[in-house]
Amino acid sequence: MTGDAEVMKEFIDMCKESDILDGEAKMILINEVAFGIFNVSGTFFAIDDACPHAGASLSHGIIEGDVVRCRIHHWRFCVRNGTYLDEMKPSCNVRNYPTRVVGEQVQIEIDKTLLLHCNPQQDFKQT
């Protein structure tokens, strides 16, 4: 039997693999929700882009392997799972999202309710 949580999730296209070089990241907006997509040695990871401290863009942070350091006050996060690394404080973790590559497209799995009021192809914005 499939649970409601699974039914409400869907993989959607975010960008092409070639849009994000190894060691780089991009912010992509869907319905004004910002996702940070990171390329770590050819593997893509997705986390919430807004830093939980004061909202800076994590995809515009300093990337060191699978760690991103926020540009503003230097909090560090693991891009693989969103864990805040400077201390044990789960309330400061950011959400992470499953990713996959289909053809050239990097996709992330998100809650379908994010898509209810938009056409994602039209609302995608990249920085």
Ligand code: FES
């Ligand atoms: S806004 Fe990111 S550490 Fe302060």
